[in-house]
Amino acid sequence: xxxxxxxxxxxxxxxxxxxxxxxxxxxxxxxxxxxxxxxxxxxxxxxxxxxxxxxxxxxxxxxxxxxxxxxxxxxxxxxxxxxxxxxxxxxxxxxxxxxxxxxxxxxxxxxxxxxxxxxxxxxxxxxxxxxxxxxxxxxxxxxxxxxxxxxxxxxxxxxxxxxxxxxxxxxxxxxxxxxxxxxxxxxxxxxxxxxxxxxxxxxxxx
Numbered sequence: 001x002x003x004x005x006x007x008x009x010x011x012x013x014x015x016x017x018x019x020x021x022x023x024x025x026x027x028x029x030x031x032x033x034x035x036x037x038x039x040x041x042x043x044x045x046x047x048x049x050x051x052x053x054x055x056x057x058x059x060x061x062x063x064x065x066x067x068x069x070x071x072x073x074x075x076x077x078x079x080x081x082x083x084x085x086x087x088x089x090x091x092x093x094x095x096x097x098x099x100x101x102x103x104x105x106x107x108x109x110x111x112x113x114x115x116x117x118x119x120x121x122x123x124x125x126x127x128x129x130x131x132x133x134x135x136x137x138x139x140x141x142x143x144x145x146x147x148x149x150x151x152x153x154x155x156x157x158x159x160x161x162x163x164x165x166x167x168x169x170x171x172x173x174x175x176x177x178x179x180x181x182x183x184x185x186x187x188x189x190x191x192x193x194x195x196x197x198x199x200x201x202x203x204x205x206x
Contacts, residue, residue: 066111070187072104077188081195084205091144092206099139102132150204157202165201173200 066074079096080086109129141147166173176193183190199205 066107068104068108071107072100073187074183074191074194075100075103077191077193078195079191079206081192082199082204082206083195088205090206091140092146095139095141095144096206099136099141102135105129105132106136145206146204150202153202153204162201169200173197 075096079093079100082096083093105128109132176196179186179193180190180197
């Protein structure tokens with residue numbers, strides 16, 4: 001979901017809607033206490049995110065297209081896009097590469113369960129999902145990938161930083177956003193561009 005938000009930020013960077021978007025971002029960064037104080041607003045936001053996640057035609061996508069193979073291709077592209085360079089190797093890159101298969105398996109298991117609510121998936125599907133979750137849990141992502149840096153960058157992002165980055169990399173950012181909005185044409189390249197946007201706006205790589 002963060003990747004989608006980054007794409008929206010890029011698209012809004014030069015528009016008059018950005019001040020309102022940024023004030024909403026500041027509210028969201030207040031964490032769970034904001035939700036407790038404004039439950040109706042928090043619920044509305046969660047509902048909109050759920051609508052976006054489950055009705056991807058808003059982005060020109062069809063959730064039925066996202067098979068195991070397409071999700072794995074997207075994740076492989078994302079891993080490459082998040083690297084400092086195309087040749088970067090690190091413990092975090094290795095974690096991503098090892099986890100891509102299992103994350104794709106979890107995705108497929110989850111949507112099989114959602115789409116077959118009245119016709120539960122078979123035992124093999126449950127076993128595959130549990131095994132994938134177990135393998136993912138065993139990977140040392142937190143230790144290897146410096147997510148504390150990513151979290152700090154998210155908390156410290158400002159309208160000035162967004163505008164400066166957008167103006168500096170305008171052509172590449174616009175191209176990346178366009179490719180993300182046509183994700184179903186090439187899942188691997190789509191993932192790569194999502195990784196590029198995250199790396200560019202949040203100054204975090206693997």
